[in-house]
Amino acid sequence: MLGRVRLPVALLLLAASCAAPAPQVVIRTAHGPVAVTVEIAATQAARERGLMYRTALADGHGMLFVFPTAAEHAFWMKNTLIPLDLIFIAEDRHIVGIHAEAPPLSTAPIGVGAPSRYVLEVPGGFAARRGIAPGDVVELAGVPSP
Numbered sequence: 001m002l003g004r005v006r007l008p009v010a011l012l013l014l015a016a017s018c019a020a021p022a023p024q025v026v027i028r029t030a031h032g033p034v035a036v037t038v039e040i041a042a043t044q045a046a047r048e049r050g051l052m053y054r055t056a057l058a059d060g061h062g063m064l065f066v067f068p069t070a071a072e073h074a075f076w077m078k079n080t081l082i083p084l085d086l087i088f089i090a091e092d093r094h095i096v097g098i099h100a101e102a103p104p105l106s107t108a109p110i111g112v113g114a115p116s117r118y119v120l121e122v123p124g125g126f127a128a129r130r131g132i133a134p135g136d137v138v139e140l141a142g143v144p145s146p
Contacts, residue, residue: 023142025064025120027087027095031131036122038064040143051121052079062122064143073119074111077102083124088116093138098127 027034037060041047047065051057067073070091077084086099088111097112101124118138126132 021142023064023140025062025143026139026141027130027132028137028139029131029133030136034130034132036060036062036120038062038120038143040064040066042066042144050075050080051082051084053081055081057082057084057123059123059126062120062126064140065119065121066143067117067119070115070117072111072113073116074109075102075119076109077104077106080104084121085124085127086110087120087122087127087132088112088114089118089120089138090115091117093118093140095132095134095136095138097134098132100127101125 022037023040025036025038041063051063081104083104084102086102087095088097090096096114096116099110102110
């Protein structure tokens, strides 16, 4: 019996180890690198839904919005139930602005007044806790090009 159980478990472990790693954003801060495992919002539909209706977002996780071109992007928190930090990233992959602790359910537009190609949403307060600041350089690992 034990032999029959070991084979399926071994196959599951092998499949898990062969799976492609989840996309990550690595932010090079003055205090060292900060890695965030991300879901990608690269389509219009995914960008429109974002993190709406979620009741939690684990520390070290987030959503990366990938836009086809750099522009002054604005967001709102309608139907978003948790506070978020929005980190705006330029085409050259440096942070151009951070909007910290965006309040849930607000329809006020959120932007930073600078063009961005990517916007990273993370749990509220994450940027301050990890020392993330404008000017920090961002690396994208496993993130598809738009």
